[in-house]
Amino acid sequence: xxxxxxxxxxxxxxxxxxxxxxxxxxxxxxxxxxxxxxxxxxxxxxxxxxxxxxxxxxxxxxxxxxxxxxxxxxxxxxxxxxxxxxxxxxxxxxxxxxxxxxxxxxxxxxxxxxxxxxxxxxxxxxxxxxxxxxxxxxxxxxxxxxxx
Amino acid sequence: xxxxxxxxxxxxxxxxxxxxxxxxxxxxxxxxxxxxxxxxxxxxxxxxxxxxxxxxxxxxxxxxxxxxxxxxxxxxxxxxxxxxxxxxxxxxxxxxxxxxxxxxxxxxxxxxxxxxxxxxxxxxxxxxxxxxxxxxxxxxxxxxxxxxxxxxxxxxxxxxxxxxxx
Numbered sequence: 001x002x003x004x005x006x007x008x009x010x011x012x013x014x015x016x017x018x019x020x021x022x023x024x025x026x027x028x029x030x031x032x033x034x035x036x037x038x039x040x041x042x043x044x045x046x047x048x049x050x051x052x053x054x055x056x057x058x059x060x061x062x063x064x065x066x067x068x069x070x071x072x073x074x075x076x077x078x079x080x081x082x083x084x085x086x087x088x089x090x091x092x093x094x095x096x097x098x099x100x101x102x103x104x105x106x107x108x109x110x111x112x113x114x115x116x117x118x119x120x121x122x123x124x125x126x127x128x129x130x131x132x133x134x135x136x137x138x139x140x141x142x143x144x145x146x147x148x
Numbered sequence: 149x150x151x152x153x154x155x156x157x158x159x160x161x162x163x164x165x166x167x168x169x170x171x172x173x174x175x176x177x178x179x180x181x182x183x184x185x186x187x188x189x190x191x192x193x194x195x196x197x198x199x200x201x202x203x204x205x206x207x208x209x210x211x212x213x214x215x216x217x218x219x220x221x222x223x224x225x226x227x228x229x230x231x232x233x234x235x236x237x238x239x240x241x242x243x244x245x246x247x248x249x250x251x252x253x254x255x256x257x258x259x260x261x262x263x264x265x266x267x268x269x270x271x272x273x274x275x276x277x278x279x280x281x282x283x284x285x286x287x288x289x290x291x292x293x294x295x296x297x298x299x300x301x302x303x304x305x306x307x308x309x310x311x312x313x314x
Contacts (some may be wrong), residue, residue, distance in 0.1 A: 031208075057266075066213070
């Protein structure tokens with residue numbers, strides 16, 4: 001299919017600040033999350049209306065339309081009614097992450113001792129991606145071992 | 149007259165594809181016409197509708213709750229997109245699941261108008277989208293148009309002749 005492009009549409013889209021788009025995205029994503037939670041519970045709009053103790057059914061349509069500017073109170077009420085997280089304000093728990101570095105030596109010689117000594121002195125030194133045989137010094141030691 | 153479905157790549161994404169219609173090889177789509185006809189009076193609303201379309205394409209998909217439904221015949225998928233539910237401006241479109249939206253034209257529906265039939269412009273735009281929806285549905289049934297890319301795109305004959313309009 002021939003690609004169609006419109007300068008008029010592109011110019012308007014280019015004029016939109018990222019934060020403006022983020023606000024629209026957030027309203028629509030919250031609406032989608034509410035709709036998904038209702039579907040999971042097998043709820044109709046009237047069920048949600050009862051759960052949040054509201055009277056006007058059109059408010060649910062507005063919430064689900066992705067245009068509503070939710071207040072904090074409404075979001076908390078919806079979180080409680082639907083058992084979902086819409087605010088995500090919990091303090092993150094501290095997580096301990098341990099990193100391991102492994103060294104593999106292919107040669108039976110001690111030709112790479114220099115590299116290992118250096119690594120013990122400075123464990124943060126990056127491990128070379130090339131093989132041991134590409135190190136000329138290691139290769140010479142290997143040849144001496146082989147000749148013996 | 150001839151009409152062709154074109155994909156609007158700047159609005160489409162991995163959640164939904166946004167199509168519009170080009171008439172007789174013109175270089176503007178029905179969405180461009182809708183913008184030009186309404187940008188003087190409804191600049192903010194036009195911007196909001198484009199932001200909503202971009203979110204539909206990239207974040208949420210074309211969920212039914214985002215549209216004013218039943219704007220055509222029963223089951224034909226014709227609906228309207230708005231920036232606010234009580235806004236005057238309507239953009240007629242056709243939904244194919246949550247993955248494809250075809251945008252027609254539209255216009256403002258003022259409070260003095262109770263039914264869209266009372267406004268010639270809105271009535272014409274609506275009846276065109278209803279006609280196009282039937283044409284697309286017929287071709288889907290005949291497999292002249294098929295869904296590809298996990299229902300994100302149409303494939304096949306996407307050109308329509310006005311003389312097919314009854």
